[in-house]
Amino acid sequence: MADPILWERLNGINEEELLRRTGVKLAEKGVYELDVLNRAYQIDINHQKILQSGKEISKEMDDDCSTAFIMYLLEAKDVTPTGEWVSPLDLPFGAQFFRGPHAVPVNRIISRFGSAQQDFDDVCQNLGGKAIEFADTAYAFNVFKQLPMAALLWVADDEFPARVSLLVDRTAHLHFQLDALLGALMILEDALLNSISN
Numbered sequence: 001m002a003d004p005i006l007w008e009r010l011n012g013i014n015e016e017e018l019l020r021r022t023g024v025k026l027a028e029k030g031v032y033e034l035d036v037l038n039r040a041y042q043i044d045i046n047h048q049k050i051l052q053s054g055k056e057i058s059k060e061m062d063d064d065c066s067t068a069f070i071m072y073l074l075e076a077k078d079v080t081p082t083g084e085w086v087s088p089l090d091l092p093f094g095a096q097f098f099r100g101p102h103a104v105p106v107n108r109i110i111s112r113f114g115s116a117q118q119d120f121d122d123v124c125q126n127l128g129g130k131a132i133e134f135a136d137t138a139y140a141f142n143v144f145k146q147l148p149m150a151a152l153l154w155v156a157d158d159e160f161p162a163r164v165s166l167l168v169d170r171t172a173h174l175h176f177q178l179d180a181l182l183g184a185l186m187i188l189e190d191a192l193l194n195s196i197s198n
Contacts, residue, residue, distance in 0.1 A: 006074065007070065009074055010045055010074060013074065021078050029046075030046040031043070031044045031046065034145075036144065036187060036191075037143060037188065050065075064183035064186050065187050066183075067179065067183050068182075069183075071176055071180035072146075072147070072175065075176065075177070075180075076147075077174050079171050079175075081147075081148050081169040083169070085150055086169075086170050087104075087165065087168075088168055088178075088182075088185065089104070091168070091173045093178060094173075097179075097182075098182070104185060105186055106164040106165065106166060109153075109192055110162050112193055114155065117155045121137055123192055124141075124151065125139075127141060127191055127195055134152045135154045136153055138152040138153065139151055143187060143188055144175075147176070149169075150165075150167040150168075151164065152166075166188065166189075168181070
């Protein structure tokens with residue numbers, strides 16, 4: 001689970017200001033609702049739990065993704081995205097952070113969709129993605145209200161292996177510390193891998 005100190009910080013935050021900055025909804029006192037990639041989540045401060053469609057999020061998602069949800073509520077700024085796509089490595093200190101165990105999570109996406117463009121297209125559309133003109137196929141998502149992300153796929157062919165890039169808006173670092181941004185990237189990865197295509 002996320003660090004208890006983060007939950008304590010969230011418990012003491014100004015509710016009205018949080019709602020204005022983040023675009024989340026208040027379900028009841030201490031419980032915030034948000035829609036992420038066509039999935040309904042509840043951040044329950046009272047019980048220090050994050051629920052997806054009424055159930056606690058999976059253990060595979062738990063630590064990093066919990067941190068991403070909480071940090072979004074704590075740190076998101078009322079800043080309009082620029083519409084400029086960048087690699088997470090191009091953010092301040094990104095090249096140092098997103099390596100080794102913190103690498104941008106693309107390998108499992110490549111394994112799943114590297115030779116399956118139609119499946120990738122179907123899953124991205126099911127998640128509310130909007131087609132954009134990059135790579136062989138690519139989609140933009142509002143993972144959080146203030147955090148657009150894009151998933152780009154180059155399909156394997158006779159000459160080159162498959163490749164995937166996950167991009168973020170140039171303003172991403174204003175809303176997330178890099179470890180929390182990694183959690184947000186993992187939320188997108190989990191959605192791509194665990195959504196059923198048409």
